[in-house]
Amino acid sequence: MADIVSLADGVGRLVRDGDTVALEGFTHLIPHAAGQEIIRQRRRNLTLVRMTPDIVYDQLIGAGCARKLIFSWGGNPGVGSLHRFRDAVQHGWPVPLEIEEHSHAGMANRYVAGASGLPFAVLRGYSGTDLPEHTDTIKPITCPFTGERLAAVPAINPDVSIIHAQRADRAGNVQLWGLVGVQKEAVLAAKRSLVTVEEVVDELAPVPGGMVLPTWAVTCVAEVPHGAHPSYAQGYYDRDNAYYEYWDSVGRNRDSFEAWVREKVLDMEGSR
Incomplete structure (x- = not known):
């Protein structure tokens, strides 16, 4: 309480x-x-x-x-x-x-992951940007089902x-x-x-x-x-x-x- x-x-x-x-x-x-x-x-x-x-x-x-x-x-x-x-x-x-x-989408997804008890979130939002080159907490990840290249960000x-x-x-x-x-x-x-x-x-x-x-x-x-x-x-x-x-x-x-x-x-x- x-x-x-x-x-x-x-x-x-x-x-x-x-x-x-x-x-x-x-x-x-x-x-x-x-x-x-x-x-x-x-x-x-x-x-x-x-x-x-x-x-x-x-x-x-x-x-x-x-x-x-x-x-x-x-x-x-x-x-x-x-x-x-x-x-x-x-x-x-x-x-x-x-x-x-x-990005806004990255931050929102990081909060959602944190609230859900998950270690990280996955999204498409960084495709075509140079943020992954400057931010260590954005990592590439491959979808195990489709092979699509995505971005992972840690939970907040x-x-x-x-x-x-x-x-x-x-x-x-x-x-x-x-x-x-x-x-x-x-x-x-x-x-x-x-x-x-x-x-x-x-x-x-x-x-x-x-x-x-x-x-x-x-x-x-x-x-x-x-x-x-x-x-x-x-x-x-x-x-x-x-x-x-x-x-x-x-x-x-x-x-x-x-x-x-x-x-x-x-x-x-x-x-x-």
């Missing part, structure tokens, strides 16, 4: 230095508050996993939390580059960042997966709906999981197209209103497009970024 905890307690209990950590959510329900709590607790040497690292990972990388990034696309959606990500790769600031790049089994959802009940069952990505698979593939939610309620009312993660599949739940901001949470608030533009100016140079970390993250210690 999932424990209902504070955000600070959840991160403190589940995220450890050197862990492989996945923060998932696609455009919608991105766990920004949890990412900032990881910064606040000064975790280091993390391997960060995410299909679409955007500004939540730019913040973690710029704060020196990451040593490696496993991903399939990176950018500030609708705006441009992730400047802290770029600085870490090109100049090793604040620490050098190793990267492992896959994070030490911790963190997602955001709309709500949970007091037993720790989690409900999310709207545009979802690989949140379910990321949780099921992980050794430990933290779900931040907009609210904890007495009963989960059915929602068309909704998904429920049962309490036995989740380690901890934390009530964090607006925990996905500046991304959106369907039924609760819209995407804050101005924030994504604002982030481009904050992340563009080291001084402005460090000022942001001090004022908006570290000085907020204890606020959640």
Whole structure:
């Protein structure tokens, strides 16, 4: 059964230095508050996993939390580059960042394999690309039935997966709906999981197209209103497009970024 905890307690209990950590959510329900709590607790040497690292990972990388990034696309959606990500790769600031790049299909299949208890996934998605030449975790494999040449990618089994959802009940069952990505698979593939939610309620009312993660599949739940901001949470608030533009100016140079970390993250210690 999932424990209902504070955000600070959840991160403190589940995220450890050197862990492989996945923060998932696609455009919608991105766990920004949890990412900032990881910064606040000064975790280091993390391997960060995410299909679409955007500004939540730019913040973690710029704060020196990451040593490696496993991903399939990176950018500030609708705006441009992730400047802290770029600085870490090109100049090793604040620490050098190793990267492992896959396709979206490759990453999704890796999560599915991890959630299914399988050692690897097989797909056609890398045919005609040069990614296998640059990524050691893409290997050719021959179908034993047809002889077709395919690609194999290893399962992803994070030490911790963190997602955001709309709500949970007091037993720790989690409900999310709207545009979802690989949140379910990321949780099921992980050794430990933290779900931040907009609210904890007495009963989960059915929602068309909704998904429920049962309490036995989740380690901890934390009530964090607006925990996905500046991304959106369907039924609760819209995407804050101005924030994504604002982030481009904050992340563009080291001084402005460090000022942001001090004022908006570290000085907020204890606020959640």
